[in-house]
Amino acid sequence: MNIQWYPGHMTKAKRAMKEDIKLIDLIIELVDARVPLSSRNPDIDDLGAGKARMVLLNKSDLADERLNGAWTEYFEALGCHVVKVNSKSGSGLKQINHVVQIACKEKIERDRRRGILNRPVRAMVVGIPNVGKSTFINSFAGKACAKTGNKPGVTKGNQWIRLNKSLELLDTPGILWPRFEDQQVGIKLALIGSINDEILNKDELAMELIRFLVKHYPNVLKERYGIETEEPFHILEEVARARSCLAKGGELDLIKASNLLIDDFRNGKLGRMTMEFPSKE
Numbered sequence: 226m227n228i229q230w231y232p233g234h235m236t237k238a239k240r241a242m243k244e245d246i247k248l249i250d251l252i253i254e255l256v257d258a259r260v261p262l263s264s265r266n267p268d269i270d271d272l273g274a275g276k277a278r279m280v281l282l283n284k285s286d287l288a289d290e291r292l293n294g295a296w297t298e299y300f301e302a303l304g305c306h307v308v309k310v311n312s313k314s315g316s317g318l319k320q321i322n323h324v325v326q327i328a329c330k331e332k333i334e335r336d337r338r339r340g341i342l343n344r345p346v347r348a349m350v351v352g353i354p355n356v357g358k359s360t361f362i363n364s365f366a367g368k369a370c371a372k373t374g375n376k377p378g379v380t381k382g383n384q385w386i387r388l389n390k391s392l393e394l395l396d397t398p399g400i401l402w403p404r405f406e407d408q409q410v411g412i413k414l415a416l417i418g419s420i421n422d423e424i425l426n427k428d429e430l431a432m433e434l435i436r437f438l439v440k441h442y443p444n445v446l447k448e449r450y451g452i453e454t455e456e457p458f459h460i461l462e463e464v465a466r467a468r469s470c471l472a473k474g475g476e477l478d479l480i481k482a483s484n485l486l487i488d489d490f491r492n493g494k495l496g497r498m499t500m501e502f503p504s505k506e
């Protein structure tokens with residue numbers, strides 16, 4: 226993964242998205258449930274003004290269940306319809322069709338008043354890289370889907386995936402650009418594995434993770450590695466000892482320990498965790 230966003234790139238992506246949004250009724254925005262703010266770009270609020278909005282808390286299997294609830298309320302308060310999903314296993318996806326109908330009630334009623342019956346809702350999936358857009362489209366659309374424009378004689382252009390008689394998806398997801406102005410955003414996206422690790426040294430990244438764990442999930446380090454201390458550097462050393470990360474001369478290999486700790490976090494081995502909170506703590 227190597228995400229390079231520069232101003233020209235963003236302007237181009239924004240322009241393309243503006244055009245695509247004209248074609249749709251509903252924006253299905255994926256966020257990573259572990260970092261629901263850092264994994265979204267609020268520019269979508271302007272771009273999607275006037276459209277029905279749905280937020281999927283994806284990778285909810287890796288996030289803290291209590292906070293999944295709190296984030297659901299947060300996005301609902303912003304006027305979005307929220308579904309908690311795990312696109313990899315498919316859990317939560319069944320609810321989506323029903324929620325789409327609720328989110329697009331106005332459009333459906335407007336069509337009905339104009340005598341248009343059964344025109345499918347057209348939706349587009351958007352999100353920053355690695356949030357799970359392709360996984361979601363594949364599992365949601367499943368194998369049964371047909372690309373409506375994918376027939377001989379059909380003009381090239383946007384391809385729609387017909388999911389059922391009341392829903393069509395634009396087949397290419399809209400890629401939103403991450404916000405890098407705030408360094409914390411970069412750190413969190415690097416920790417969940419969504420951007421190039423090189424923006425920070427692995428040991429610095431591990432120290433950030435340790436500080437977060439000490440503050441919000443203090444028991445985890447004790448349970449998994451038997452660590453009692455609260456001092457971040459000592460914790461890293463203890464992880465190295467507990468996992469036998471030793472360099473040639475027998476000294477502790479802290480880079481290896483950093484990588485192990487970060488991988489454990491990314492793979493959910495430290496338990497389900499959320500790094501952001503709806504209200505400031």
Ligand code: GDP
Pocket residue numbers: 283284285286287310311312313314352353354355356357358359360361
């Ligand atoms: P995209 O860049 O937004 O299209 O993201 P991808 O669909 O390529 O997914 C990025 C990574 O996240 C892949 O390794 C997926 O297997 C993983 N992934 C996607 N959704 C989920 C989910 O709900 N739970 C978990 N645990 N992993 C997921």
